[in-house]
Amino acid sequence: MLSIDRSIIDAIVAHARRDHPDEACGVVAGPAGSDTPTRHIPLENAARSTTFYLIDSMEHLRVWREMDDRDEEAVVIYHSHTATEAYPSRTDITLAGEPGAHYLLVSTREPDTEEIRSFRIVDGVVTEEPVRIVDAAVDPHAVQSYKFGQSPTAVDYECSGA
Amino acid sequence: MAIEVRIPTILRSYTGGAKVVEGSGDNLGELLADLDSRHGGLKGRLVTEAGALHRFVNVYVNDEDVRFLGALDAKLNDGDSVTILPAVAGGAFGFAAAAAIGTHKLAAATAESGQPAPDAAR
Numbered sequence: 001m002l003s004i005d006r007s008i009i010d011a012i013v014a015h016a017r018r019d020h021p022d023e024a025c026g027v028v029a030g031p032a033g034s035d036t037p038t039r040h041i042p043l044e045n046a047a048r049s050t051t052f053y054l055i056d057s058m059e060h061l062r063v064w065r066e067m068d069d070r071d072e073e074a075v076v077i078y079h080s081h082t083a084t085e086a087y088p089s090r091t092d093i094t095l096a097g098e099p100g101a102h103y104l105l106v107s108t109r110e111p112d113t114e115e116i117r118s119f120r121i122v123d124g125v126v127t128e129e130p131v132r133i134v135d136a137a138v139d140p141h142a143v144q145s146y147k148f149g150q151s152p153t154a155v156d157y158e159c160s161g162a
Numbered sequence: 163m164a165i166e167v168r169i170p171t172i173l174r175s176y177t178g179g180a181k182v183v184e185g186s187g188d189n190l191g192e193l194l195a196d197l198d199s200r201h202g203g204l205k206g207r208l209v210t211e212a213g214a215l216h217r218f219v220n221v222y223v224n225d226e227d228v229r230f231l232g233a234l235d236a237k238l239n240d241g242d243s244v245t246i247l248p249a250v251a252g253g254a255f256g257f258a259a260a261a262a263i264g265t266h267k268l269a270a271a272t273a274e275s276g277q278p279a280p281d282a283a284r
Binding site: 053081097 | 170171172218220222225227229245247248249250251252253254255
């Protein structure tokens with residue numbers, strides 16, 4: 001399960017839309033060991049490709065050092081697919097190098113539909129996990145009506161893998 | 163001589179979980195051979211069978227990408243710090259196709275990575 005704030009998801013989707021049709025990529029850092037993504041770091045796709053992303057090696061070092069200095073880690077590593085579904089490709093699986101990270105995929109193939117899914121990728125094995133979007137701006141004590149599967153402060157996106 | 167090597171999470175299975183190990187060598191190739199003698203299999207994750215540094219692994223000496231320092235021939239000195247990071251890369255493209263363009267486009271992207279890409283004003 002990935003729990004992530006609505007404002008971060010909105011920023012990631014906006015980044016993906018902005019870079020469309022190129023793939024967009026970035027990380028969300030969080031305190032080490034917390035499994036809580038708190039700091040969105042959009043990165044540049046050095047491959048500038050509609051079907052491939054690559055973080056520049058010097059930017060990679062800079063961002064990872066900065067996280068280290070702040071006692072953070074890459075809780076989420078995200079990228080977009082711009083013509084296909086938000087599911088890891090064979091390339092994504094082969095190159096996944098952070099077994100502790102949530103791999104968040106965004107598809108921008110439909111301009112009006114938000115398509116986000118999250119996965120663990122460990123030793124070539126992909127496991128989808130639910131995404132719980134938390135709306136920190138909503139007062140959880142306020143009286144609200146909500147639908148099945150939702151609570152006043154969160155929306156759970158179920159998935160087949162969990 | 164001692165060189166500090168920072169190991170990424172994905173390779174710590176080779177170092178007994180250690181985040182930092184020490185090794186020695188006059189260049190990166192020698193250092194990796196030295197590390198492999200104590201952490202068997204580590205070198206194979208970083209160097210291809212053809213003897214080149216794997217394309218999707220970033221190795222730095224202090225703050226420099228070794229690709230700009232001669233890759234496996236990058237010279238090392240006592241007290242240097244080597245950092246290994248698995249490249250953050252992927253995408254919708256099939257891997258065979260990505261590997262095929264890899265020798266051209268990605269090599270160019272990597273070579274240019276020290277400076278802004280020329281088409282940055284897109």
